[in-house]
Amino acid sequence: MALATTTDLPVSKPVLVFDSGIGGLTVLREARVLMPERGFIYVADDAGFPYGGWEEDGLRQRILSLFAQLLDTYRPEICIIACNTAFTLAGADLRAAFPDMTFVGTVPAIKPAAERTRSGLVSVLATPGTVKRAYTRDLIQSFATQCHVRLVGSEKLARMAESWIRGDSVLDEDVLAEISPCFIEDQGRRTDIVVLACTHYPFMANVFRRLAPWPVDWLDPAEAIARQARRKVEVIQGAEHPDGFDFAIFTSGQPDFTTRRLMQGFGLKVERR
Secondary structure (H helix, E strand, C coil), rough: CCCEEEECCCCCCCCCEECCCCCCEEEEEEEHCCCCCCCEHHHHHCCCCCCCHHHHHHHHHHHHHHHHHHHHHHHEEEEEECCCCHHHHHHHHHHHHCCCCCEEEEECCHHHHHHHHHEEEEECCCCCCHHHHHHHHHCCCCCCCCEEEEEEEEEEEEEEEHHCCCCCCCHHHHHHHHHHHCCCCEECEEEEEECCCCCCCHHHHHHHHCCCCCCCEEEEHHHHHHHHHHHHCCCCCCCCCCCCCCCCEEECCCCHHHHHHHHHHHHEECCCC
């Protein structure tokens, strides 16, 4: 399949990337490589972070309300939901509520994990919300019935990753306690793939590799998400990166100095709200 069609119109709408925090920067990084002619808006719902502890109805309504405002204000070309919890919960609702907008979502990479595993033992490291979602279990039923898939819902790891990304220290033993349930030994077989089903987690992949009891493939879906978005966005021949982008929005309106500095490192201005 071709990645996109082309047109000669030198106009490009921005791409909106949404996450509960700053983990979606892993997806933004890949999307920028594939869509250099587009401006990007990064939206972090830090006022609602972490999503794992929310009641489903309340979180669904929050996400729908946020997008009603975002789409009206910024009118993006496409929205990338760089958050497993948000998309597995509200992806269908977003598409129903805003049928004229294209949404590309983040779901646990269970299908590619099932295709790659040799041992048949796969773990999905996610938030509690993603683990309990019917969407996740449907993916297992559709693509991984021949595997033993362990779902590991960590309540602490997303927050640890946020701290790590900001440069704070995180204790090895605390990280190990969260990832240890991913590792299974059964009749001479071992877990050989761990799906990183939260966009925060790839930032800590090197820590995971160092602490893991044996080598596994840590599956990061960011590149695949970016490729899917590129397929759905026109390549505008001759278009230049628009002025005024790229910028980040924090729903709290008050990101701290470390976060602002991190955004600058990703080439994002923090917009005051």
